[in-house]
Amino acid sequence: MDPLLTRIRSELEDHADPDIRESSKRFFKEEIRCYGMKTATARAIAKACRTEVKGRPKEEVFALCEELFASGYLEESFIASYFTEHLATYEKADLLLFRHWIDAYITNWAACDTFCNHTVGDFIDRYPECTAELKAWTQSQNRWMRRAAAVSLIVPAKRGRFLDDALEIAALLLTDTDDMVQKGYGWLLKEASREHPEEVFDFIMQNKKAMPRTALRYAVEKLPKELRTEAMKKDW
Missing domain, CATH: 1.25.10.90 (Leucine-rich Repeat Variant)
Structure with missing residues (x-):
């Protein structure tokens, strides 16, 4: 597994708040998977990885994003979206x-x-x-x-x-x-x-x-x- 992905998930787990996780569910009719944290916290974790991700080829960035989206966790999708928005040149x-x-x-x-x-x-x-x-x-x-x-x-x-x-x-x-x-x-x-x-x-x-x-x-x-x-x- 990509060491950066492991680090991102470790930080998400460290910031997980069971109370926020439960309260977040009321905003959705469907079942969601989330660690439980404010959106700004997930975004800060993404920002902290910016320099490391920016130096990678786009194919590697997108492969990392695929793993994050595929997890089904809301916060991981936010981080993937941050990477695609800020760190990739589109074709x-x-x-x-x-x-x-x-x-x-x-x-x-x-x-x-x-x-x-x-x-x-x-x-x-x-x-x-x-x-x-x-x-x-x-x-x-x-x-x-x-x-x-x-x-x-x-x-x-x-x-x-x-x-x-x-x-x-x-x-x-x-x-x-x-x-x-x-x-x-x-x-x-x-x-x-x-x-x-x-x-x-x-x-x-x-x-x-x-x-x-x-x-x-x-x-x-x-x-x-x-x-x-x-x-x-x-x-x-």
């Missing part, structure tokens, strides 16, 4: 590996969002033509792949980018019955509305009859009050 082919990690190892919203908001979002910013892959994820049987399709554009959408792609992904997920997916694309619409309130409002008004209320409530949060009130009316 277009890397998206296939990212898709594999999401499909095979991600089993809760926190792991999904931490990895996709930043690593996959940064990747899409660099390779915007790969939004086609995100749209393909909307058809997956895996709820976390479908959520990933939306939340991977959260950070770029907040900056006003990828509006057309965000609306297309929301349309593809519009009638999804999974609440984690509904919240994911509702969140994407909310972030897109910061720079494009009229366009997002128009999308909502055209689709709100079919849009689940969970997604709608998320989507309207950042709209101006008068648009938010209009969008929430049950007027059909």
Whole structure:
């Protein structure tokens, strides 16, 4: 086993708090595996390894991340996400590996969002033509792949980018019955509305009859009050 992986796990065990482990479970409907610590603590452990990881070839970094994701522990997924976000230079082919990690190892919203908001979002910013892959994820049987399709554009959408792609992904997920997916694309619409309130409002008004209320409530949060009130009316 990689000595660094052994050290990371030893530090996670040293910082594990049974009380935090139990209290963390209330944030998830599904069963989770976690050591029990604040996210900042896991991030600090990752930061402490930055110099050692940065000096490795990308293939070794990704192999380490594979081991961390595969463990199923929430904090290990956070550390893997930190490494992919800060220490790797992406190539277009890397998206296939990212898709594999999401499909095979991600089993809760926190792991999904931490990895996709930043690593996959940064990747899409660099390779915007790969939004086609995100749209393909909307058809997956895996709820976390479908959520990933939306939340991977959260950070770029907040900056006003990828509006057309965000609306297309929301349309593809519009009638999804999974609440984690509904919240994911509702969140994407909310972030897109910061720079494009009229366009997002128009999308909502055209689709709100079919849009689940969970997604709608998320989507309207950042709209101006008068648009938010209009969008929430049950007027059909």
